[in-house]
Ligand SMILES: CC/C=C\C/C=C\C/C=C\C/C=C\C/C=C\C/C=C\CCC(=O)SCCNC(=O)CCNC(=O)[C@H](O)C(C)(C)COP(=O)(O)OP(=O)(O)OC[C@H]1O[C@@H](n2cnc3c(N)ncnc32)[C@H](O)[C@@H]1OP(=O)(O)O
């Protein structure tokens with residue numbers, strides 16, 4: 354193991370990364386709160402400010418993937434579609450199979466310049482997660498309760514508000530509705546069977562109602578659906594903890610741009626269209642399993658320095674006062690103060706979320 358790799362595996366480094374993320378995140382949440390009066394004066398200005406503030410948070414996680422772990426992200430796509438990425442609004446349909454699939458999504462957002470404005474149809478519980486959930490509130494993220502009777506109206510209303518959004522955005526939809534596990538897959542295929550639909554090997558049966566309402570609400574606003582299929586080389590099962598430990602993964606993303614006009618308006622036809630799309634996605638995964646690559650040419654966008662620059666900025670800002678505090682603590686010579694501080698740090702380490710103890714984000718309470 355080289356020196357750099359050894360350094361990346363040190364708990365102290367993880368503590369520093371998390372400290373910068375947590376403290377800067379809370380400061381940014383506070384700044385977002387301060388933009389509330391701006392909404393009254395100019396909604397578009399408030400949105401533009403919040404896009405930049407959100408970038409300061411999400412790009413730290415992207416920096417962990419791109420710069421700390423050095424994970425490589427390869428894009429397979431049609432060269433004719435490539436110039437349009439980041440230059441139009443789009444609905445992104447992505448498979449939900451990995452703990453860090455959202456982060457790979459964010460990384461592509463960063464590379465195409467839409468990270469701050471990127472959106473998702475997320476479960477309501479995530480709105481209460483400090484930093485990320487609170488940041489999403491100000492980004493006008495669309496939340497669902499996964500109860501269609503309620504979501505039908507609220508999701509449509511939230512999406513309608515995005516019609517005059519001032520910057521290009523990608524709206525992510527995990528149509529499977531939950532992360533893939535063998536048990537969920539088994540249940541899902543029973544549903545497929547009862548509906549007379551072909552079985553899928555690599556995906557759960559897509560939930561069609563959210564897709565239909567999204568496409569209908571964003572007609573005239575989004576230009577296309579980006580059908581995106583993600584996988585990792587060598588059967589890697591990447592985790593956030595792995596990234597924090599500096600483990601380098603290799604993500605492959607296959608994207609097809611489908612103009613929105615090609616998607617049926619009728620609810621039933623739209624549902625059938627989505628089922629067919631997932632059957633195609635399944636065949637791409639089969640191709641990947643057999644050949645180790647997706648069909649089509651590689652058009653990988655390079656990583657940009659901004660996520661690293663943002664992280665260095667917040668680190669300098671926040672590690673300086675921490676350094677001063679520690680120096681004062683040690684020079685105070687008080688055994689009680691030093692022991693109390695070590696105890697607080699140990700408690701914080703014990704209370705860290707499950708991702709840092711090796712279990713999955715799925716273990717977080719709803
Ligand atoms: C160039 C680069 C391109 C791309 C880069 C990639 C990405 C970057 C883009 C953006 C990044 C932005 C942000 C990312 C950051 C973070 C994201 C993190 C987290 C979010 C994750 C989540 O929260 S996922 C959970 C929430 N989301 C969803 O659920 C969405 C999908 N769900 C729906 O759409 C649902 O329809 C619904 C939620 C709107 C409503 O749900 P409800 O359950 O009430 O209704 P349904 O109609 O879905 O269900 C009833 C029908 O379903 C049948 N059924 C029952 N059991 C099952 C089963 N197990 N599987 C499938 N179907 C089932 C049932 O029979 C009913 O059928 P009917 O025929 O009667 O309708």
Ligand SMILES: CCCCCCCCCCCCCCCCCC(=O)OC[C@@H](O)COP(=O)(O)O
Nearest residue numbers: 370371374413414417455485530531532714715
């Ligand atoms: C700089 C980086 C330092 C990192 C340290 C901080 C780590 C904090 C990480 C918080 C990340 C929270 C992002 C939210 C994304 C959660 C994705 C997710 O897992 O969604 C749930 C879905 O799967 C469906 O859930 P269920 O159907 O199981 O209900």
